[in-house]
Amino acid sequence: MKNLKTLRAIINLMILMVIVVPFLVLVVWSFSQGWPTNALFPKEWGLRGWSYLFSPESKMLSSIATSTLISLTVTVLAILLSIPAGKALGVYEFKGKKVVEIIVLAPLIIPTITVGMGIQIVFIRYGLTDTLLGVILVHLPIVLPYGIRIFASSYKAMGIKWEEQAQVLKAKPWQRFWYATLPFLYPGIISAGVLMFNVSFSQYFLTYLIGGGKILTLPILLFPFVNSGDRVIASGLGLVIVAVSVAFMVIVEKIISSPEQETNFYYL
Amino acid sequence: MPKIILKEMTKAYEGNPAIARVSLEIEDGELLALVGHSGCGKTTLLRLISGLTAADQGHIWIDGVEVTGQKAEERDVVMVFQENLLFPHLTVAENIAFGLKMQKVPRKKRTEKTKEMLELMQLPNLGKRYPAELSGGQQQRVALARALALEPKVLLLDEPLSNLDPKLRDELRELILRLHRELQMTTVLVTHDRDEAMMMADRIAVLYYGKLLQVDQPVNIYRYPAAREVASLFGQCNFIPGLLKDGEFQTEDYRFTVPALKRGGRVEACIRSEHIKIARPQEDRPTGVILEKKYLGGQGILKIGVGNLIFVARGNNYFDLDIGNQVSLDIDWSQVSFTKGDHFPGDQTSCG
Numbered sequence: 001m002k003n004l005k006t007l008r009a010i011i012n013l014m015i016l017m018v019i020v021v022p023f024l025v026l027v028v029w030s031f032s033q034g035w036p037t038n039a040l041f042p043k044e045w046g047l048r049g050w051s052y053l054f055s056p057e058s059k060m061l062s063s064i065a066t067s068t069l070i071s072l073t074v075t076v077l078a079i080l081l082s083i084p085a086g087k088a089l090g091v092y093e094f095k096g097k098k099v100v101e102i103i104v105l106a107p108l109i110i111p112t113i114t115v116g117m118g119i120q121i122v123f124i125r126y127g128l129t130d131t132l133l134g135v136i137l138v139h140l141p142i143v144l145p146y147g148i149r150i151f152a153s154s155y156k157a158m159g160i161k162w163e164e165q166a167q168v169l170k171a172k173p174w175q176r177f178w179y180a181t182l183p184f185l186y187p188g189i190i191s192a193g194v195l196m197f198n199v200s201f202s203q204y205f206l207t208y209l210i211g212g213g214k215i216l217t218l219p220i221l222l223f224p225f226v227n228s229g230d231r232v233i234a235s236g237l238g239l240v241i242v243a244v245s246v247a248f249m250v251i252v253e254k255i256i257s258s259p260e261q262e263t264n265f266y267y268l
Numbered sequence: 269m270p271k272i273i274l275k276e277m278t279k280a281y282e283g284n285p286a287i288a289r290v291s292l293e294i295e296d297g298e299l300l301a302l303v304g305h306s307g308c309g310k311t312t313l314l315r316l317i318s319g320l321t322a323a324d325q326g327h328i329w330i331d332g333v334e335v336t337g338q339k340a341e342e343r344d345v346v347m348v349f350q351e352n353l354l355f356p357h358l359t360v361a362e363n364i365a366f367g368l369k370m371q372k373v374p375r376k377k378r379t380e381k382t383k384e385m386l387e388l389m390q391l392p393n394l395g396k397r398y399p400a401e402l403s404g405g406q407q408q409r410v411a412l413a414r415a416l417a418l419e420p421k422v423l424l425l426d427e428p429l430s431n432l433d434p435k436l437r438d439e440l441r442e443l444i445l446r447l448h449r450e451l452q453m454t455t456v457l458v459t460h461d462r463d464e465a466m467m468m469a470d471r472i473a474v475l476y477y478g479k480l481l482q483v484d485q486p487v488n489i490y491r492y493p494a495a496r497e498v499a500s501l502f503g504q505c506n507f508i509p510g511l512l513k514d515g516e517f518q519t520e521d522y523r524f525t526v527p528a529l530k531r532g533g534r535v536e537a538c539i540r541s542e543h544i545k546i547a548r549p550q551e552d553r554p555t556g557v558i559l560e561k562k563y564l565g566g567q568g569i570l571k572i573g574v575g576n577l578i579f580v581a582r583g584n585n586y587f588d589l590d591i592g593n594q595v596s597l598d599i600d601w602s603q604v605s606f607t608k609g610d611h612f613p614g615d616q617t618s619c620g
Contacts, residue, residue, distance in 0.1 A: 164320055165353040167340045169367035170418065179366070183357040 023242075029235035049232035053240070059216055060237065064244060067217040070132065070207075071200040071248075074139040078147050078196050079189060081140075086151025086188075091160055108145045115141075116209045123210055130212040138210045139203055143196035150195075154188040186256050194249045201245055218244070269332060271296040271454040272422060277316055277326035286312040288478040289326070299448050299455045301469035303462065303501060309478040310458045314424050317456060318347040331421055341370075347424040350431065352411035354399035360410050361386070361395035367418040385413040388447070405436040409443070416447070425457045429464060441468060462502050466490070474498045492605050496536060499605065504541040506579050509534070512606060521575050522554055526601045535606040544581035545598040546570065546589065553596040554579075561591055572597065 029035065030049050032042035053060045088094070089101060107115070119138055120129065128134035158181075166180035204219040213220065218241050225234040272294040279287040287309045294300050302310045315321035317328065319340035327336045335343050346367070354363050364385050365378040373381075386392055389409040399407055408428060415423060428444070429437045445468060448455050459465050465472050466486045473483040474497075482494040493499035496507060510519040512535045517524045549555050556574035563569075568586045572579045572595060579597060589595065 161349065161351070161353060162355070164340075165349060165355075166366070166370070167320065168318055168345070168347045169370060169414065170341045171366075171370040172341060175370050179370070180355065183355070 026235045026238050029231050030239060032232060035231075049236040052233055053236050058233075059221065060218075060240065063216040063218050063221045064240070066132075066215060067201060067219075068244065068248075070136055070139065070215075070217060071197050073136050074143055074200040075193050075197045077136070078140055078143045079193060082144055082147030082192065083151050083185065085144075085148045086153075087155045089148065090152040090155030104148050105145050107141045112142065112205055116206050119206075120209050129210055130214045132215060134210045135207050135215050135217075138206045139200045142203065142206065143199050146195045146199065147192040150188045150192040151185065154185055158184045190252055190256050193252050197248050198245050201248075202241065269296070270294055271298070271331060272317065272456075273327075273329040274317070275327045275329075277313070277328065278324050279312055279316060279321060280324055285478050287316065287323075290475075290478075290480050292473060292480060292483060294454060294456065295470075296454055297452045298470045299445075299457060299468060301465035301472045302456060302458045302475060303460070303465045303472055304475035305501075306460055309475050310460075311426055312478075313475065314347065314426055314456060314458050317422070318345050318424055319343045320347070344421040345424060346415040346418050346420040346422075347426065348411050348415045348428055350427045352399075352407045352431075354407055354410055354414070356399055358398075359395065360391070360397050360399065360402070363399065363410055364395075364414045364417050366414060371418075381417050385417050388416070389413045389443075404432055405440060408432065408440060412444070412447075416451070416453075421454065423453050423455045425455065427458055427460070430459070430461070444468070466502070474501060491603070493538060493607065496538065496607055499538040499607065504580055504582065506537075506539040506541065506544070506577075508537045508539060508577065510537060511535070517601075517606075524599070524601060526604070535608060538605045538607060539579070539599055540603065541569070541580045541582035543600040543603040544579060545583060545600070546572075546581060546586060547596045547598045549594045550596045553598065555594060555596045558589060558591050558593050558595060561586070561589070570595075 028042065031045055031047070033044035033046035033048060035042040052058055085104065089097065089104070116138070123129045123134050123138070128137065162180045162184065163176045166176040171179060201217075202219055203217075204223060207215060207217050207220055208223075211217070211220065218237065222234060222237045222241070225231075225237065270293040272292075274290055274292040277287055277290045278285065290309075290313060302313060304310050312321060316323050319335065319338055319342070323336070327334060329335065330343060330345065340347075354360075355366065358366065361379075361382045364382045368378045368381060382395065386395055389412065391406060391409055391413070394402065394406065394410075399410065402410065408431075412428070425444070429440055432440060441464065444455075444457075447453075457465075457468060466489075469486055471483060472486055472489045474481045474489065476495075476497050482489060482498050484492075484494075489498060490502050493502070496505075499505045499507075508519060510517050512518075512526075512532050515525060515527075517526045517535075517537060547553065554574045556572045556579070558570055559573050559578065560571035561568065564582075567582055568584065570581045570583075570586060570589070572581060574597065581597065
């Protein structure tokens, strides 16, 4: 018994280290002025990083807006697309279902570089490179697999019995979706939404490829500082990225989960 | 004029017929029980009536109007499922008002109807609760209330009592019967419980592998089963093949005098276990040895081997008898039904 407790304590500590320590390092870095390689703590502290980030020349605030706009649009579009797709995969049997499943999951497996090149050539032809719309479109296939997977399992668990129940109670198709199905999807919308927002939000390569450096999202802004070794500013930006993601998660939870659902008896 | 008319309804799933050319008329205000083994088309037939499932062939009329092509939301029919399927995110009152809301009935009217339904179901003060906070019996009542709130022409019940414990089952059965009488609603009830069907139904329709074997009043179903399958569905039967001739039923070893019957020729007698009495060994009666003895509380069941036949008799507890004893059978022939010897040609594999 005692051994088990010790073991548990050790595991908890390890988890804590893995999650919290990198954060602390970021915080420490962002408030430092100079940090010699062999020192445990920075020699000098200061606000150089933060004052640069909040100055207009850093473009941090505008790229927060751009990033949020892109990721929010991508997330909303992806949810609207993946709910019907998830229903098809979760509830219906049709020919070639296995093939569709593989195609849907492909973006998770195939390296984005391979796809990105092809997409770029097509997008150049249609004048979609260097545009906000182009970036949004290229993020979509990357985030869709997450949503489709989640909604497919939501639908698999719930089946169509609730829709049928609503139907015998004279609900028309859209009423069946709105009043009977949607409430069961809320938990899926939260998890899929948060996941997809974060994947889109931290996307560097495709944004760079299609946005051509003209669409300034937070990761695009971050990269030069990581590259040039300015860890002070890079750490500050990293924290900002985390802060926006967390803020999004909290807001989504607040909007979607209503108090009567807190029993969460049908969370999937 | 009948409330519901089904004509030659057929439905197959992936080539396996679930319902095969079923024609049925259900009278206005009648409570019809659909009975059969599980997986033999009862629920499919109910879904065909509700409109949730479209028939491959056949026609259906409700209240004189053909509704074959209508979807479930267009038919004036409400179905209560076996799992009560109360929406967990809605309160009891919101659940009951669901159908009215879908039909855009004004809020004030909805509230009134909901209140009326809660009182009818003897569930006052539960309107603000959520389904998860109710007991199984209460949930089933709410499901019933939700269906009745729409005042449908036809109410379909898919094994509404099967998930309840015996005491609640009795209560809810009485409630359904009372509501059925008060509201004069045409009701179709699916059940695999023969006692439930016998007690509740005005008429019973027996389904066997997608085909209708017999539709009749409970008494007739029990006393004059149209086929061996119907007989064995409603109680334990001893099937004895023989020849019916000149007021006599002849088996290989015995001749019995039976009440006058229209039917003659090769038949199968269905002797119910409760119609066999045990007597002392007598020469002119089938006599055999007790092979097995079981207690069922108030009743006892004996298995008796007579020649190469085995009879099952059910009666009082036979405390004075034991395995190995010689006994004679006293059969009440006035209660015995005769069916044609051949079995119903049901395709055993088609049961889905």
